[in-house]
Amino acid sequence: MPPKVIPIFASQTAPSSGCGAKGGSGKSGCGSSAAPSDMSPEVWAKVKDHPCYSEQAHHHFARMHIAVAPACNIQCNYCNRKYDCANESRPGVVSEKLTPEMAAKKVLAVAAEIPQLSVVGIAGPGDALANPEKTFHTFRLIQAQAPDIKLCLSTNGLALPDHVQAIADLNVDHVTITINMTDPEVGELIYPWIFYNHKRWIGRDAARILGERQMEGLEMLTAMGILVKVNSVMIPGVNDAHLAEVNRAVKSRGAFLHNIMPLISDPAHGTHYGLTGQRGPTPQELKALQDSCEGSMNLMRHCRQCRADAVGLLGEDRGAEFSSDKIAALEVAYDPAPRQAYREYVERERRDQETARDSELAALDWQAEAAAVLVAVTTKGGSRINQHFGHASEFQIYELSGAGAKFVGHRKVENYCQGGWGEEEVLEDVTAAIKDCAAVFVSRIGLCPKKDLASAGIEAVDGYAHEYIESSLIAWFRLRQEKTQPIAASAA
């Protein structure tokens, strides 16, 4: 049984967290995921509670999307506007559209129920800025009724330059632009048409106009100090080789974070790509592209590609609890106190977790030659190992090296435990999903799955139940290092 991690203050010889000379966890660890050592206090203040802009925040804070913007002004080959299923989780999908008034009431209802709520975003199901009256009216209502909630929007960028001033006036300080190309020759393979200046444009002209408007909007936003995240859909054989160039283009224009997401192309969704057999990238291909872009910019690894009406922490969707008929029957009042108390709790937790991590990092022999190791973690949030193996519907994947623990993605699986019993077939899928991991960290696990995992070369670790993720992983990695290199191991 590994020792419990006891949070203590880092000694004077402890290396600084983040991006010190020692490397911390490198650029990536500093960027979207770690301590604010490479971030100005102003930027950190903007992202620290935003689950989509900070990997760190996504363990603690919840978001909700309100589906007030059904119209769109472009067509993308990965989108089918007719498809809707309550069990389907992906961008552009929504079960019911809301009026601005209903949306504002829904925000109050969710805020009253979920103190973790920090951000409300408009992400469609069409394009937020193809519905400017609805989008901005909704934001005004929320700002008047629930001023402590941050506002955020997502757009394809075509209409963006026309609305930058309105965005700034409403204090929307996070905007996401989906940019899949800068080269119209690539763009014409992704966008069959756009609607611009009262005209439908097709082919290369459409892609050229869209690309120019996206870059113009991005420059205008960053010039006003508004944080911009760029989403790119990775489409193998179409724009995968081109996305490094997109990365350079958006970085040079001041984008804060780049989120390269895998194409979703299930034929059942009826999208052009789905129906023509265009495949999405493998997790390995996606990670390789993210890794190659990471040297120059913060990369988002924790995106769950959520629905345009998702509610809750990333990776969970409580939208069904807040349907229109339920909301309509509610009396809701604005009370920011529970959220304020929760934010204060998270601040304390974060300090504690950083201290625990840093003390483990200090003890880690970062010079020892040790190959990086992938491990999986089951968590219900709060940056803790606090979920039963059988209840996990996703695993968070961390890369452990001499530089520490770095979040590199997540893998979705079906729950292993169903109706109280483990399902053999599901366990096989789970094992396959994390087969490149050396260990899986859980709060609890049954003897049978533990044995099965062991025979697949995956160690099930339950000795850090309910402890902080990062410090536990580093402590485990250190023990492993010491076992393999007893002499090189440093005395902490």
Place this chain on the structure above:
Amino acid sequence: MPYKIIVDECTNCAACEADCPNDAIQEKKGVFKVDPGLCSECVGYFDEPQCVALCPIPDCVVIDEKLPRYAA
């Protein structure tokens, strides 16, 4: 007079409603309809009918063959 919306195809996204220069498109009980008395096929406004140009669904907004074409 002539455009109509095929109800079974329409996703109720309301894009056409906002961009119609004649305010000829309205939602009633969750169904979007073109008022044939107001529709001018965008003649005199734009080169192409806006509702057709921006509708995300192919063949959702079509000419109503039962009615005569608009004459300016």
